[in-house]
Amino acid sequence: MNTVTAPRTARRGAVPASYAAQGLGYATVVTALPAIKDRVGIDDMTVSLLLLGTCLAAALGSILADVVAVRRGSRAALVGGLAIQAIGLFVIAATGSFEVLLIAVMVYGVGLGAVDASSNMQGALLQRRHPQPIFGRLYAGYTAAAILATLGTAAVLGASAPATLTLVVTAIVQLAVAAWGVIAFDPARAAHQAHDEPRRRTPLPxxxxxxxxxxxxxxxxxxxxxxxxxxxxxxxxxxxxxxxxxxxxxxxxxxxxxxxxxxxxxxxxxxxxxxxxxxxxxxxxxxxxxxxxxxxxxxxxxxxxxxxxxxxxxxxxxxxxxxxxxxxxxxxxxxxxxxxxxxxxxxxxxxxxxxxxxxxxxxxxxxxxxxxxxxxxxxxxxx
CATH class of the missing domain: 1.20.1250.20 (MFS general substrate transporter like domains)
Known part of the structure; x- marks a missing residue:
C-alpha cells in the first residue's frame, strides 16, 4: 500500500464529506422526481423504470470503481464517481427531453454506484487509522444529509422556486467534495497490482x-x-x-x-x-x-x-x-x-x-x- 501523504485532519473531514455528498445527492434526486416527471411529461410507470435503470447503472458503477481502484486506487474512483454524478445532476436539472433525461439518469446511476463502493473503500482505509469504530458515524453523515436534502426540497417548493434548483446546488456540492478529495482522500491502494499474475494474488474470501x-x-x-x-x-x-x-x-x-x-x-x-x-x-x-x-x-x-x-x-x-x-x-x-x-x-x-x-x-x-x-x-x- 502506498505511503499516506495527505494531512490526517483533512482526510478525517473529506471522507465523511463524501458520505454526506452521496446522501445529499440521492435524496435530492428522489424528492425532485415529481417536478422532473411533470416537466418531461412521463407517468409513474416510467419513473419506476427510471429508478430500476438507476439501480442497474449503479451496479455497473460499482464494477467501474473496482476496476479504477485496482489501477489507480479508491481516491481516483471516488473523485471520478462524484464528478460523474455532478454531470448527471446538471443535465437532469436542465433537460426537458425524455431521451436526454434517460441518458443523464444512467450517467448519474454509474456515478452513484462508483461513489457507493469507493466511499466505503476510503472509509475502510480511514478505519485502519482509528482505534475505535467509525462506520456508524460515516453513515450517520449520509443519513443527516439525506434528511437535509428532503427539507431543502420542501423549502424550495414552499417558496414556489423550481425543484431542480436543488439538483444544481447538490451538483456543485459534489464537485466541491471531489476537488477537495483530489488532495485529501487517501491515496493508498488496497487491491492487487493491475498486471500481477493471478496465481500470486491472495485469493478473495x-x-x-x-x-x-x-x-x-x-x-x-x-x-x-x-x-x-x-x-x-x-x-x-x-x-x-x-x-x-x-x-x-x-x-x-x-x-x-x-x-x-x-x-x-x-x-x-x-x-x-x-x-x-x-x-x-x-x-x-x-x-x-x-x-x-x-x-x-x-x-x-x-x-x-x-x-x-x-x-x-x-x-x-x-x-x-x-x-x-x-x-x-x-x-x-x-x-x-x-x-x-x-x-x-x-x-x-x-x-x-x-x-x-x-x-x-x-x-x-x-x-x-x-x-x-x-x-x-x-x-x-x-x-
Missing part, C-alpha cells in the same frame, strides 16, 4: 463476501421496502390524513440517524455480532407490528424500528468488509456493494407484487423473513 453481502442485501430490502411502500400503505391501506402519510418514512429516517450515531459506541460496548442480532430482532418486531396491527401509530412505530435496524446493519457490514482481507479490501468492498442494488430492487418490487391496499401491511413480513434468515451468518461480523 468468497464465503465472507457472500456472508457480508447477505447482510447488505437484507438491509437494503428493508430500506427499499419502507422508502417505496410506507407512504402508499399509510395512504391507501390505512386511509391516513395527507399530512400524516409522510410520517412513516420520516420516522424511519429519524430512527436510522439515531441508530447510526449509536452504532459505534454499541460495537465498542458489546461487539458487532450482538449489535447485529439486536438490530435484526428489532426489525422483525417492527415488521410484525406493521403486519398485525393495521393502525397508523403502530405502522409509524414499526417503520421506525425497521429504520433503526437498517441503519445499524449497513455500517456493520461495510466495516467488516474492509477487515476480512485488508490488502485487497477495495475489491472485497466493490463486490459486497453489488448486493446493495439487488436488495434495493427486491424490496421495491416484491412487496407490490404480493399485496396492495390494506393487505400491503402483511407484505412487510417478507423483509422480516429475509432478516430472520440472516441470524446464522452474523458470526461473520466477529473480528
Amino acid at each position: 468468497r464465503r465472507a463476501i457472500w456472508a457480508v453481502g447477505a447482510i447488505v442485501f437484507a438491509a437494503f430490502v428493508i430500506d427499499s421496502a419502507v422508502s417505496s411502500w410506507s407512504t402508499i400503505y399509510l395512504t391507501d391501506g390505512l386511509q391516513a390524513e395527507p399530512a400524516v402519510t409522510p410520517l412513516g418514512y420520516a420516522a424511519y429516517l429519524a430512527a436510522m440517524l439515531v441508530a447510526r450515531l449509536g452504532t459505534d459506541p454499541a460495537v465498542r460496548a458489546v461487539g458487532a455480532v450482538r449489535v447485529g442480532v439486536a438490530a435484526i430482532l428489532l426489525a422483525v418486531a417492527g415488521a410484525v407490528l406493521v403486519a398485525v396491527w393495521p393502525v397508523v401509530p403502530a405502522a409509524i412505530i414499526g417503520f421506525a424500528a425497521m429504520g433503526a435496524a437498517s441503519g445499524t446493519l449497513v455500517p456493520l457490514a461495510f466495516a467488516r468488509a474492509g477487515e476480512v482481507l485488508p490488502e485487497r479490501s477495495d475489491e472485497v468492498i466493490a463486490r459486497v456493494n453489488l448486493f446493495n442494488y439487488a436488495g434495493a430492487v427486491t424490496g421495491a418490487v416484491v412487496l407490490g407484487l404480493v399485496a396492495t391496499g390494506p393487505a400491503l401491511g402483511v407484505a412487510f413480513l417478507i423483509p422480516a423473513a429475509v432478516l430472520a434468515a440472516l441470524l446464522p451468518v452474523l458470526r461473520t461480523l466477529r473480528r
